[in-house]
Amino acid sequence: MLFNSFVFVLFLAVVFTLDRLTTRWTLRKLYLLIASYLFYAAWYPPFLILLWIPTLTNWYAARLIAAATKPHVRRAILATSLCCDLGMLAFFKYADLLWDMVATAIQALGVDMETGRLNILLPVGISFYLFQAMSYTIDVYRRHIVPWRSFLDFALYVAFFPQLVAGPILRAGQFLPQCERERRANSSQVGWGLTLLTMGLFHKVVLADAILAPVVDQVFGARRGIGCAEAWLGSLAFGSQVFFDFSGYSSCAIGVALLLGWEFPDNFRFPFAALGFSDFWRRWHISLSTWLKDYLYVPLGGNRRGDVRTFANLMTTMLLGGLWHGASWKFVIWGGLHGALLVLERAGQATFGIDRMREGPIGRAFLWAATSFMISFTWPFFRAPDFASAVALIESMLSPASASALNLSALRVSAVVAIIVGMMALHGYMRDRSTESVWGRLSWPFRSLFLAAMILSLLLVPGDTRAFIYFQF
Numbered sequence: 197m198l199f200n201s202f203v204f205v206l207f208l209a210v211v212f213t214l215d216r217l218t219t220r221w222t223l224r225k226l227y228l229l230i231a232s233y234l235f236y237a238a239w240y241p242p243f244l245i246l247l248w249i250p251t252l253t254n255w256y257a258a259r260l261i262a263a264a265t266k267p268h269v270r271r272a273i274l275a276t277s278l279c280c281d282l283g284m285l286a287f288f289k290y291a292d293l294l295w296d297m298v299a300t301a302i303q304a305l306g307v308d309m310e311t312g313r314l315n316i317l318l319p320v321g322i323s324f325y326l327f328q329a330m331s332y333t334i335d336v337y338r339r340h341i342v343p344w345r346s347f348l349d350f351a352l353y354v355a356f357f358p359q360l361v362a363g364p365i366l367r368a369g370q371f372l373p374q375c376e377r378e379r380r381a382n383s384s385q386v387g388w389g390l391t392l393l394t395m396g397l398f399h400k401v402v403l404a405d406a407i408l409a410p411v412v413d414q415v416f417g418a419r420r421g422i423g424c425a426e427a428w429l430g431s432l433a434f435g436s437q438v439f440f441d442f443s444g445y446s447s448c449a450i451g452v453a454l455l456l457g458w459e460f461p462d463n464f465r466f467p468f469a470a471l472g473f474s475d476f477w478r479r480w481h482i483s484l485s486t487w488l489k490d491y492l493y494v495p496l497g498g499n500r501r502g503d504v505r506t507f508a509n510l511m512t513t514m515l516l517g518g519l520w521h522g523a524s525w526k527f528v529i530w531g532g533l534h535g536a537l538l539v540l541e542r543a544g545q546a547t548f549g550i551d552r553m554r555e556g557p558i559g560r561a562f563l564w565a566a567t568s569f570m571i572s573f574t575w576p577f578f579r580a581p582d583f584a585s586a587v588a589l590i591e592s593m594l595s596p597a598s599a600s601a602l603n604l605s606a607l608r609v610s611a612v613v614a615i616i617v618g619m620m621a622l623h624g625y626m627r628d629r630s631t632e633s634v635w636g637r638l639s640w641p642f643r644s645l646f647l648a649a650m651i652l653s654l655l656l657v658p659g660d661t662r663a664f665i666y667f668q669f
Contacts, residue, residue, distance in 0.1 A: 197235055197238040197239070198663060198664070199393075199397065199445065199448045199449075199452075200400055200401050200662075201661055203238075207235065208452060208455075211231050212455055214227060215228075215456050221377075221378040224378075225348055225352055225375065228352060228356070228456070229348065229351055229355060232352070232356055232357035233247070235357035235360065236321075236355065236357070239320050240319075243319045246284065246288075246322065247325065247354070247355055249280070249284065250281055250325065250326055250330075250354065251355070253280045253329075254277060254281070254332055254333045254354075255350050255351075257273055257274070257276065257277035258332060258333045258337075259343045261273050261274060261333070261336055261337050262342060262343045270337060274333065274334070274337045277330075277333050281329060281330050284322070284326065285322060285323065285326055287316070288316055288317075288322055289318060289322065289323065289523055290519075290523045291316050292316065292523055293523035320361050321361030321667070323520060323669050324359070324360070324361065324362060324365055324669075325354055325355070325360060327365050327484075327487055328353070328367075330491070331365075331367055331368065331490075331491060332367075335367070335369070341368055341369055344368070346375065349372055349375035350372070352375065353366070353368060356371070356453070356458070358448075358449040358450075358452040358453040358456075358458075358460070359449045359453070362449070362664055362666040362669075363445075363446065363463060363483050363484070363666070364449065364450075364460055364461060364462075364463040365483040365484060365487050366460065366461075366483070370460075371458075374458055374459065379456075379457035380457045381455055381457040385455070385457065386455055389450075389451040389452065389455040391451070391647065392447045392448070392454065393447070393448050393455075394647055394654075395444075395451075395650065396444040396445065396447030396449075397444065397448060397654055398444075398650040398653065398654060399440040399441070399444030399447065400440065400441055400448075401654055402650075402653050402654065402657050403436075403437075403440040403615060404437045404438075404440040406658070407615060408436055408440065408612060409437055409662065410608060411430065411433050411604065411609065411612050412430055412434045412437050412579070414602060414604065415427065415429065415430025415433070415589075415602065416430060416434070416580055416589070417581075418601070418602055421601040422588070422589060422601055422602060423592065423598050423599050423600035423601055423602070424592055424593060424595050424597070426592070426601070426602050426604065427576075427592035427593040427598075428593055429613075430589070431572045431573070431575045431576060431579075431589070431593065432572050432616050433612050433616065434575050434578075434579045435571065436615060436616050437665075438575075438578070438579075438665055439467065439468070440619075441664055442463075442481070442664070442666050443463070443464040445664045446463035450462070450463075461482070461483070463481060463483050464480065464482065465478070465479040465482065466622075466623040467479035467480040468568065468623040469624050470567050470571075471553075471554050471560055471564055471567060472541055472550060472563055473570070473571075474538060474542075476567060477534075477538075484520070485517075488513050488516070489513070492512075492516065493509055493510070493513040496509040496513070497509055503542075503543070506542065507539045507542070507543070510535050510538045510539050511532065511535040511536070511539060513535070514532065514534045515528055515532050516531070517531050518530045518534070519531065520669065522668065522669060526580065526582070527577070529577045529583075530578045534574060537570055564624070576590055576593075
C-alpha cells in the first residue's frame with residue numbers, strides 16, 4: 197500500500213475516523229496495531245510472520261537481559277537476539293550476494309558450477325523494522341532504558357504503519373513514552389499533519405516522479421556513450437530525485453503520525469546545504485546515520501583511540517552502511533566512497549582549518565561547492581543498474597570533451613535544471629531554519645495558495661504510480 201495511492205487515502209480516512217471516534221486509549225492502540233498489520237499485509241500477507249518474529253524475540257530477549265545478573269549471561273542473550281535479527285536480514289536481503297561469492301570462490305578452484313540466483317523475495321521494510329527492534333534490545337542491555345511493561349505498546353512500536361516500511365527508524369525512547377498517556381491530535385496538529393502529507397506527496401509524485409525520474413531513467417538507462425554534461429545532469433538529477441522521493445516519504449510518515457497524535461523526529465534537515473561530508477550525514481537520513489553512529493561506530497571505538505583507529509571505524513561504518521542499502525558491491529563502493537570522504541575531511545581538519553572555513557562566506561561557499569560536487573560524484577554507484585554502468589558514467593563525468601549522445605528533451609532538461617537550482621537555493625536559505633517555523637511565518641493567504649497549487653498539481657500531473665525508492669532497502 198503506497199502513500200501515493202488512492203487505496204491508502206481510503207485506508208487513512210478510515211483509520212483517522214476510528215481514531216477520532218474511539219475513546220478508550222488501550223482500544224485505540226490495539227486497533228492501530230491491527231491497522232498496521234493490515235497495512236503491511238497489503239504487500240504480501242505471509243510477510244506478517246516476519247514482522248512477528250523480531251517483535252517476539254526482542255521483547256523476550258530484553259526481559260531476559262534485564263533479569264540476568266551475570267554479565268556473560270546478558271551478553272549471550274543479546275548475541276542470540278542479534279543473531280536472530282541479523283540472520284533474518286542476511287537470509288532475505290543478502291542470500292543472493294553470499295551465494296554469488298561462494299559460487300565464484302568454487303569456480304576459482306576449477307570446479308564447474310552453475311551459479312544461478314536464489315531469487316528470494318525481499319520483504320518490504322525489513323531493514324527498517326529489524327533495526328528498530330534491535331535498538332530496543334541493545335538499549336536495554338546498555339541499561340539506557342528498562343523493559344517496557346506493555347507488549348501491546350512494544351508491538352505497536354515495531355509495526356506502526358506510518359514509518360513501518362521506510363522509516364524514520366525510531367528509538368524506543370522516542371516512541372514508547374508516548375504510549376503511556378492518551379494522545380489525540382488537536383486542530384493545529386491535524387492541520388500541520390495534512391500540510392506535511394501534502395508536501396511529501398508533492399515532492400514524491402510531482403518533483404521526483406513526474407519531472408526528475410524520466411531524465412534520470414534515460415541517462416542511467418543508456419549505460420554507455422553518455423556525454424559529460426549529460427552524465428553530470430543525470431547524477432545531479434538523481435541526487436534531487438532520491439532526496440525528494442525519500443524526504444517526501446518521511447514527510448508523509450511524520451504527517452500521518454501527527455494526524456493520529458504521534459510525534460516523529462525529522463529524518464532530513466536540508467542536506468544540500470551541507471558544509472562538509474560529516475555535516476551532510478548529520479542532515480541526510482538522520483535516523484539511519486545516528487543509528488549507525490550509536491550502535492556501530494561508537495562500539496567500535498569511535499574517535500577515542502587515535503586517528504588510525506578512527507579512520508578504520510569510519511570506513512567500517514560507512515561500508516556497512518552502504519551494504520545496508522542493498523546486496524550489491526556497488527552499494528558497498530558507494531558507502532566506501534563516503535567513508536573515504538569522511539576520513540579525508542577529518543584528516544584535513546588540522547591542516548586546512550575546515551572548521552574555520554565555515555566562519556567566513558568564501559570558505560562556506562567553497563565547502564558547499566566541494567561537498568555538492570563530491571556527493572554528486574558518488575551517486576552513479578547508488579543508481580546505476582550495475583557496476584560497469586556506474587564506472588562508464590563516472591568516466592563520462594571525468595571527460596569534459598565527451599560529446600552529448602542522448603536526445604534529451606530541452607523542456608525536460610530545463611525543468612530539471614530549474615528544480616536542482618531551486619532546491620539548492622532553498623536548502624541554502626533553510627540551512628539553519630525549520631520548515632514549520634518558516635511556514636508559520638507566512639500569511640494564511642500564501643499558505644492557502646501554496647497548498648492549493650500542490651494539491652492541484654497532484655491531481656493534474658500525469659504518470660505512473662512509482663514505489664518509493666527506499667522500499668527496496
